[in-house]
Amino acid sequence: MEGDNFVLETKNINKYFRKPVDFHVLKDISISIKKGEFASIMGKSGSGKSTLLYILSTMDRDYTGALYLNNELVTGKSQKELSRIRNKHIGFVFQFHYLLSEFSVLENVMLPAKKLAEKSYIQIKKDALEKLEMLHIGHLAKQRASRISGGEKQRVAIARALINNPTILMGDEPTGNLDSHNSENVFSIFKQLKEEVGLSLLVVTHDEDFAKRTDRIIQMEDGRIVKQ
Amino acid sequence: MTNWSVILNIAKTHLITKMKSTVTASLGVTFGIGAYITLVSFMTGLNEMLDDLVLNQTPHIHLYSEIEPTLNQPVSRYQAYEDAFNIVHSVKPKLSQTKIHNALPILNYLNTDENVLGATPELRAQIFYLSGSLELGGNLVGVDIMESVRLYNMRDYIVEGTPEALKNTENGILLGAGLANKMSLSIGDRVQISTVKGDIFPLKIVGIYQSGIAEIDDIQSFANLNTVQRILGEPQNYITDINIKLYNLQSAPTMARSLEKQFAVKATDINEANAQFETGSNIRNLITYAVSITLLIVAGFGIYNILNMLIYEKMKDIAILRATGFSGKDVQLVFMSQAMIIGAVGGIFGLIIGYGLSRLIDNIAFETQALPTITTYPINYNLGYYLIGITFALVSTFIAGYLPSNKAKHIDPVRIIRGT
């Protein structure tokens, strides 16, 4: 099988919301992302894109079907194991650049690596500065996270997602809150990561231009994959 | 595997950015522990002082022979009236002496008993103190003064003069402080006493005795045992009371009962005499712990509230931490550490404040006629209470922190990120 080089694969994922009413939100989702692939997910608001991404990022465990990461089944693992997997293998960028506002930019980026604890503090700091440098925000390292602009925050969030050199980077409308200049900036960073580091990316977007320039568009409609 | 340095770093940052809440919460603990240390040091200090005052002066067992009517009147032994209903009017006590029969052998026996710290003879005599034309009724107690010093802290109650002076003076007397006042006598003076029979003796005042209990100091004086025996014209074996001090106070009641049987004497033990006294100590302890625990519960609610608020404010942070790979337990530990830091810091300051207040109380003058040996308020510095205090602080903050932090552990990051 060619499945060997899939970084992410799902088989027949279904999810229901029970409240407020029974609602079949994801229907038989089977997708796969190849190593080094930059895929985007598009679909109308409410079609289930975010819900799917939360499952793929292992944060949501309440579904049926199977999720593989690096060809390893992660469905059914304990919350603790999933935290570890998330920490090591998955980088996540939200639409709202969620940073710990009381920490400095550098500390925000270092945090997941400190949690992983595979490298020394000095090494982590060096790596974090390197990531910030790569995203052209090295000069902000010492700033408080609450004191920088929206576009800068999103780049800090990307640096944080990259700090443990994850297998895949996921984004839920990461440019949804940015102006076209900053959106373009984020897109080129993603593109660069794919080309230079061979990173796999899966990004939900509303932006048609953005999606068209990715390797592949996965189209969702009413909880179903209609095109991939 | 828990990465403590990261968790503590996050906890520390939260605490520092919420300095006002942190200080408020810590102060709650500080007051609780400070109050506990102050109260417990003072109350147990008081207990000890009163113990010293009463228990140290009091023999654990007191032997004496009681004057009482015979239980079996002669008529009931008379077989002819065996089945009759006998009524005896105006029963009188049998003519007998107040001395303890075979006192010297009993003393010897007791002083070889391994449970006994010391047994001392005493001779209590009714006398009159003569002052001009005035006769003051009272009593003179003949004692082995050096044994009384050893066993009953007698030296503390000799406010002028020394016990050695009494021991070395043939006709010496330790005059009760109240008596000395009434008769305007002081050390070196002579006092005339008269026995019930009317014999008059002059005694030399070698010291002043003050027990702190006015009723005693107004009537009672001490002299050497053989002096009193001579005054009464009684032989060396004439002893009215035997005072026993044990190694272990707890065995006093059983030993008293067995001595009563063995020697046909009356024996009272310290527990009978001091039952009320124990109640006082217990109530003081109860007050101490009730007040301290109340304060700590209040402090605990403070911590609980502040932590709940903090967790509510930090929902987003919790979601980010969870999304980037921190487990629910890590999140719980972040908030738990905050509670414990508040508890430890507040607790340590509480100990310091408690110690400071204790020192302050310790230096407040407290002079009273009733307590000749006490000059300041009593404080008991016992390291054990400080250990209990800090344990209290940590346990109460643990409980107060557990519930909110457990809630934080179970927060679903997806719900927060979705914003519902």
Ligand SMILES: Nc1ncnc2c1ncn2[C@@H]1O[C@H](COP(=O)(O)OP(=O)(O)O)[C@@H](O)[C@H]1O
């Ligand atoms: N916690 C929830 N309970 C019930 N319904 C939900 C919940 N979260 C999302 N939904 C519903 O599920 C559907 C898919 O939501 P979502 O995945 O956020 O869509 P998208 O990201 O594509 O806009 C929507 O109709 C939304 O209202």
Ligand SMILES: [Mg+2]
């Ligand atoms: Mg969405």
